[in-house]
Amino acid sequence: MYWTAKAQLGRKILTQANQDFTARLSHVAAEMESVLGAHLPAPKGHQSVIMDAMRYAALGGGKRLRPFLMIETARMLGYTDKGVYIAAAALECLHVYSLVHDDLPCMDDDDLRRGKPTVHKAYDEAIAVLAGDGLLTYAFELLAHKAVHPDPALRLGLVTDLAKAGGAHGMIGGQVIDITVSEIDRDEALITQLQDLKTGALIEYGVLAGAALAGASAEQTEALRGYARDIGLAFQIKDDILDVEGDANLVGKAVGKDENLGKATFVSILGLEVAREKAKDLGIRAKSHLETFGKDAETLCDTVDFVLERSH
Amino acid sequence: MYWTAKAQLGRKILTQANQDFTARLSHVAAEMESVLGAHLPAPKGHQSVIMDAMRYAALGGGKRLRPFLMIETARMLGYTDKGVYIAAAALECLHVYSLVHDDLPCMDDDDLRRGKPTVHKAYDEAIAVLAGDGLLTYAFELLAHKAVHPDPALRLGLVTDLAKAGGAHGMIGGQVIDITVSEIDRDEALITQLQDLKTGALIEYGVLAGAALAGASAEQTEALRGYARDIGLAFQIKDDILDVEGDANLVGKAVGKDENLGKATFVSILGLEVAREKAKDLGIRAKSHLETFGKDAETLCDTVDFVLERSH
Numbered sequence: 001m002y003w004t005a006k007a008q009l010g011r012k013i014l015t016q017a018n019q020d021f022t023a024r025l026s027h028v029a030a031e032m033e034s035v036l037g038a039h040l041p042a043p044k045g046h047q048s049v050i051m052d053a054m055r056y057a058a059l060g061g062g063k064r065l066r067p068f069l070m071i072e073t074a075r076m077l078g079y080t081d082k083g084v085y086i087a088a089a090a091l092e093c094l095h096v097y098s099l100v101h102d103d104l105p106c107m108d109d110d111d112l113r114r115g116k117p118t119v120h121k122a123y124d125e126a127i128a129v130l131a132g133d134g135l136l137t138y139a140f141e142l143l144a145h146k147a148v149h150p151d152p153a154l155r156l157g158l159v160t161d162l163a164k165a166g167g168a169h170g171m172i173g174g175q176v177i178d179i180t181v182s183e184i185d186r187d188e189a190l191i192t193q194l195q196d197l198k199t200g201a202l203i204e205y206g207v208l209a210g211a212a213l214a215g216a217s218a219e220q221t222e223a224l225r226g227y228a229r230d231i232g233l234a235f236q237i238k239d240d241i242l243d244v245e246g247d248a249n250l251v252g253k254a255v256g257k258d259e260n261l262g263k264a265t266f267v268s269i270l271g272l273e274v275a276r277e278k279a280k281d282l283g284i285r286a287k288s289h290l291e292t293f294g295k296d297a298e299t300l301c302d303t304v305d306f307v308l309e310r311s312h
Numbered sequence: 313m314y315w316t317a318k319a320q321l322g323r324k325i326l327t328q329a330n331q332d333f334t335a336r337l338s339h340v341a342a343e344m345e346s347v348l349g350a351h352l353p354a355p356k357g358h359q360s361v362i363m364d365a366m367r368y369a370a371l372g373g374g375k376r377l378r379p380f381l382m383i384e385t386a387r388m389l390g391y392t393d394k395g396v397y398i399a400a401a402a403l404e405c406l407h408v409y410s411l412v413h414d415d416l417p418c419m420d421d422d423d424l425r426r427g428k429p430t431v432h433k434a435y436d437e438a439i440a441v442l443a444g445d446g447l448l449t450y451a452f453e454l455l456a457h458k459a460v461h462p463d464p465a466l467r468l469g470l471v472t473d474l475a476k477a478g479g480a481h482g483m484i485g486g487q488v489i490d491i492t493v494s495e496i497d498r499d500e501a502l503i504t505q506l507q508d509l510k511t512g513a514l515i516e517y518g519v520l521a522g523a524a525l526a527g528a529s530a531e532q533t534e535a536l537r538g539y540a541r542d543i544g545l546a547f548q549i550k551d552d553i554l555d556v557e558g559d560a561n562l563v564g565k566a567v568g569k570d571e572n573l574g575k576a577t578f579v580s581i582l583g584l585e586v587a588r589e590k591a592k593d594l595g596i597r598a599k600s601h602l603e604t605f606g607k608d609a610e611t612l613c614d615t616v617d618f619v620l621e622r623s624h
Contacts, residue, residue: 046493046502047485047509054480101445106437125418126491129441133413134480136445140452141475144468152465156456159471163453168366168446173359179438181358190358197359 021302028071029064032092035085039142053123053131058096061114066206067092072299073210073224083148084213087158090142091206094166097135100128107179149213158209165205174198186264200232223289230286235307237279240265244272246312283308333614340383341376344404347397351454365435365443370408373426378518379404384611385522385536395460396525399470402454403518406478409447412440419491461525470521477517486510498576512544535601539612542598547619549591552577556584558624595620
């Protein structure tokens, strides 16, 4: 009886924590929507279509996971200055540009993104290329803004790190591997490297930019780097799992695509069960990096569960 | 006899100045080639094709006019620190990315650039999109580097200004107007605005970044802004003239294209003679802004002549 009650209480607490987390995630996503809406250039002049397309791509959807990680990492370390939201918006602009370009006919040729037509479908290819360019360029303008943080040297560090995370040795490099290395040459090591670059680099940037803004110590930064790497890879494995198991309506983009294309993914290489185990193990390891932060790390811990349990 | 001798001497001096200018332009172009070669990421890893394509696009050609303007503006003001070359390389990376994307099939669909196949012809469309993205991203990484200037706040200013010059209110905006506004709706005012954004913004950035690096006064900066605007527009009018009169072998890209496409240009709207006059007048006005710098402005003055007299 006692154990049953305790177990029920445990479940109840878990559910409460879950609700708190979901509310927090929604709250940050709503804030990000508002910050992006306020800061993205307003449609103006003979070129207003480009501001329209940039806003179309960036507003109205997305989990805002990268901004969330930045904001929550800073908050865990006691830093809640609203400048973090501006830096987070810059990161989101860079992430969104990569989606717009990845969706192009010459790349993944996707028609659907975040549940609505991709930019080249809603506008055209040229506008999609330029809207992506505009968002990438604007990310650096936002990040350099004094509203992000009073210290110019710190903002400059954020600029450098974002350029590295998004560049040929980071995200772009991952996309290049993804479109050029043939399926037959992909083993687990290559796919891991590909994902570390393509997805992991920006997730890590989110966490470490939050740490930098909050003035984290070198030791804290290293722990957070470990956390970011593990949650980033877990996120990608879960993405591959969702491509096999997911519902297109929930996922917001085509599913079963990797399998149809005969694409090598964590699921096709490891099998569904092993992939699930691996994601779970990475989740446990991600949380272990947070032990040093004690109870303050609750939201970042819950983010691991969210990443692994999400249906989209 | 005396007058003839004096006139001959005058021509000789002019020729000498011309030779000095040409030598200086070649010297800076060679330096830029070397700085770009040393700083652009070396091909490495499974994504080495992207570093290859970035180098293919950025190396081996181009007048390097924008870097030249930055370097010569700084030098006129007595500043010759080699950090200017790094900032100039960043500007060139941004300029080159814009060429790579403008040449894409969904935009201007050009096969030839700087006398060699465009990036999407030499590689493919996806690599061209990503190489452009890589160069744009790398421009900000370079510009933020401490080798540019010891003051982080100054470097941050350069980052902000480059993002603005290259963004939706700058160069990208100009390209959008160019591909979306129908020929029939283009008058001289619209084409001037289009070119101010598409070409002028980066030329102005080159001059003003040189001024900022050299610690120019507000008054000097304003004079240089006037110079940059006039030389930028003169440059574009000359480009339109070359499209009608030029030799494809010298110009390094297709000529007669605007006319074949029925494109509204300064030449089609003003006529060849009036366009030539306008470019000449802008050249005179550009030089008048330099009077305050006296003899030190010789190279920037010669640059005006070069822009107007070039055959490519």
